[in-house]
Amino acid sequence: MKTPTATPPSTAASAVVELDVSRIRAVTLDLDDTLWPIWPTIARAENVLQAWLAEYAPATAALCATPGALREVRNHMNTTRPDLAHDMSALRRESIRLVLQRAGDDPALAEPAFEVFFAERQRVELFADALPALAFLSSRFPVVAVSNGNADVHRVGLGAHFRAALSAREFGVGKPDPRIFHAAAEAAGVSPAQVLHIGDDAHLDGVGALNAGMQAAWLNREGQPWSHGPQQPHTTVADLLALCRQLG
Template sequence: MPVTPAFPASTVPACSLDISRIRAVTLDLDDTLWPIWPTITRAEAVLLQWLTVHAPATAALYSDTAALRAIRNQMGSLRPDLRHDLGALRRESIRLALTQAGDEAALAEPAFEVFFAERQRVELFDDAHTTLAFLAGRYPVVAVSNGNADVHRVGIGHYFQASISAHEFGVPKPDPRIFHAAASTLGVEPHEVLHVGDDATLDALAAITAGMQAVWLNPVRKDWPHDTPPHATVASLTELCRLLDDPATPR
């Protein structure tokens, strides 16, 4: 009886990962180490509760988390200069909501801090700690993220040599400069770095374009959308560890 492959053959290219080249690992955060949208939804709910007490007119005008998310998305269109800084976009969207409702605009700062604190309360994937320990025990690891999670506030900072975020660096993925900055931080060349992330474009293809090897984390078995394939595709962080620990993987 034929064995069904883990992925359809058309969606997963053959593994061309060369472990012998890897001297460092860069990792995406949101949706790679934890699911992001449950975190954001909860943080928006906490923000709405805070507004109900401190800015009731705003809470009445933006009466659910969907409305808060809509004005956050609107701010993305109004302030393209902040596209690299998701925290600033959220803060300014809160300020706009307060202003539209007639509440004090200065409340945007404490309101954002409430949101931001809850945004750091992520629920890691079950195999995240094990994977981070595995990787950190073999390579220096750097976080490279477009989001505004703080690895130290999340509680995983001890696994990382550094963390580079788009809002601090000034440009987001897929710009190759943020990947090159991560390599430079560790004193290695881009071709000596393996990047792991869930986004086919912002992580995998962008890392390849920056001269790195890339493993695409694809738990829902999406089709690969680009011509240039990743060096490997895995369904989970556990599978990533198996790949890197497999004697059959080129090295």
């Protein structure tokens, strides 16, 4: 098991604070790259989608295999559909629809094609510390998932550990906007000051939680330096079980 990453030493320009376990009444938790690695999951889902397209929309499959084609489609969607910026499902579905149209296949195939991708996207491979940490946390606190992605904690098989789950797609804004953190605190039945937020992304999770008035635990599996301003997370750990030990 990895040992906790040391908090950077205090300087005159830093606002180093310590975790106050006594005021934690609820936990909010990121999903992607906190409980499982996301990019292997996405790569596998894209491979399954490509195999499906090869059978049902071969012209689209050929276009998708063209170097740079999918990147261009994603860039086009990001530019032309900023309204979908916080809805990963809709962005993926409409990207599939666009490439179907460009290839001359039936754009109605976007719906079943997306479902193939989405089903595989829910088949995650958890980090070794994820289940024991979830069992520990959910036995002591209400736990609320807060994600900018489109994982479904119930389809993933972890729903029993969560009081609620908030996604940017459903809520309308994502991390680091304080509003989604405040909504998560409300779902847990506590004030933001009584919440410990746990996540791997220093900006989205760490800075977002701090700005929302929560305590922040930065899950820093790779030992990266904190480079997001003088205000620092209340604790930095290399794995979730190290955090559980701090919470006692």
